Amino acid sequence: MTREVIRAAAEELGFALCGFARAGRAPHADALEAWLQDGRQASMEWMQRTAEDRINPERILPGARTVLVLATNYFHDDLPPATGTGRIGRYAWSNDYHEVIRPRLEELAALMAKAGGTQRCFVDSGPVLERDWAAECGISWPGKSTMGIHPELGTWFFLSVILTTLEFAPDAPLPDRCGRCTRCIDACPTQAITAPYQLDARRCISFLTIENKGAIPEEFREAMGNRIFGCDDCLDACPWNRFARASRDAAMQPRQDILTKPLREFFALDDAAFKAFFRGSPILRAKRRGFLRNVCVALGNTGTRDDLPALQAAAADAEPLVREHALWAIDRIAARENPRL
Ligand code: SF4
Ligand code: SF4
Structure with a gap:
């Protein structure tokens, strides 16, 4: 199975981007450890509990060779202001992305299983450092806001990950293009x-x-x-969000x-x-x-x-x-x- 076959299947399933990273010690493991030691996870104690698993994909899938990272566009333009209403983060305008993305990941994983791979799928739900892997494989660079940025999607995308025992050549990271912006x-x-x-x-x-x-x-x-x-x-x-285009995904409508x-x-x-x-x-x-x-x-x-x-x-x-x-x-x-x- 080639990278191109996976990319074509991912696009067919509605993913906007797909990148490949070599599974190994997570790219920013040291930074995660320092962040936890500072207590900046607030009351998200689960981050501390799962730190070791986050750092080492082998602990979650023995024999893991590749981290496949997928991005799903969720951008929608501002809605007309309505008196007396509240503001909701764009990611929550549509139905829960976990439920939308998981079946798509599983379909892709099933295709990889036919090529002999063993897979585990994660939609922001398991001990996987999605943002770091996304940076590693050129889906995005980590902006100063700590959110990943892609030159065309901006920051408006959901990340999901498939760990696989299949081996693929890795993609290169993107350069940091935040420059002097603050x-x-x-x-x-x-x-x-x-x-x-x-x-x-x-x-x-x-x-x-x-x-x-x-x-x-x-x-x-x-x-x-x-x-x-x-x-x-x-x-x-x-x-970078000026380049974002509204998602046409029927499952991602406000x-x-x-x-x-x-x-x-x-x-x-x-x-x-x-x-x-x-x-x-x-x-x-x-x-x-x-x-x-x-x-x-x-x-x-x-x-x-x-x-x-x-x-x-x-x-x-x-x-x-x-x-x-x-x-x-x-x-x-x-x-x-x-x-x-
Ligand atoms: S480009 Fe500017 S606004 Fe965007 S993440 Fe980087 S510093 Fe922040
Ligand atoms: S870091 Fe971003 S999301 Fe959090 S309060 Fe500041 S502007 Fe809002």
């Missing part, structure tokens, strides 16, 4: 990019609104603005029902209704309590007196996390509407 660092509302190529997850709105299960620290609430799931500011600022829903209407969803409304969406990851926590903060920053009845109901929610953030939002709106109180 736009991502300057654009970050919480100074989470503490230095070029250094991200402190504890300050990052994407982490705070998605992985973080607890309260949003008060020092970052105002900077969240009306973001309710994820943050794209460092990506929107990147000049969910208008979610994107146009006024913030205060989310409070009407009980747990069952929340799961039903967000079925298929990555927003389910935040769970109702985490998502409504974010909605409270967004309303605290942008809401008006018309949002107070919904927030007052949220202040009596069974979930303490929602109650506390709702009370914060009510105070903020009251202070805005009655600055002399």
Whole structure:
């Protein structure tokens, strides 16, 4: 089986890019170890637990020879602004990419199995350093924002990986083309990019609104603005994204029902209704309590007196996390509407 056969099959399956790296000690293993030692993984303890597996693909697939990295374009142009709605990271506009990409990977792996290979597939779900492997095989260079950049796709792509026992010639890495630009660092509302190529997850709105299960620290609430799931500011600022083209992938189309829903209407969803409304969406990851926590903060920053009845109901929610953030939002709106109180 040749690289060209794999590339053609990957394109047929909807992948925008496909690169080959030689399996071995992960390219930035030392940097990962230093990052973990600094505690910058925030509450993502699983990163510490799986560090050894991430560093050495042999531990996940004995006999691994090649890391095949695939990129899927998820870019869509900005949507027309709608009053009273929140901002959601572009990656979450469509249905959960894990469910879309996994069957495609498995189809490609099945093709490789016919050539005698043993494969393992990963969609941002296993102990694999996708971004580092993507850099190693020329899919992207790691930008100062820490996100990978491809000269045509920009930063708007999902990575997935197939580890295989088949051997292929590796691709060459891309040169770093960030140059003297610092736009991502300057654009970050919480100074989470503490230095070029250094991200402190504890300050990052994407982490705070998605992985973080607890309260949003008060020092970052105002900077969240009306973001309710994820943050794209460092990506929107990147000049390489001017070349991005909208994905034509039917499975990657924006969910208008979610994107146009006024913030205060989310409070009407009980747990069952929340799961039903967000079925298929990555927003389910935040769970109702985490998502409504974010909605409270967004309303605290942008809401008006018309949002107070919904927030007052949220202040009596069974979930303490929602109650506390709702009370914060009510105070903020009251202070805005009655600055002399
Ligand atoms: S996602 Fe937002 S908060 Fe996080 S580094 Fe980028 S701009 Fe900063
Ligand atoms: S905004 Fe500039 S510095 Fe940041 S990742 Fe893009 S090109 Fe690199």
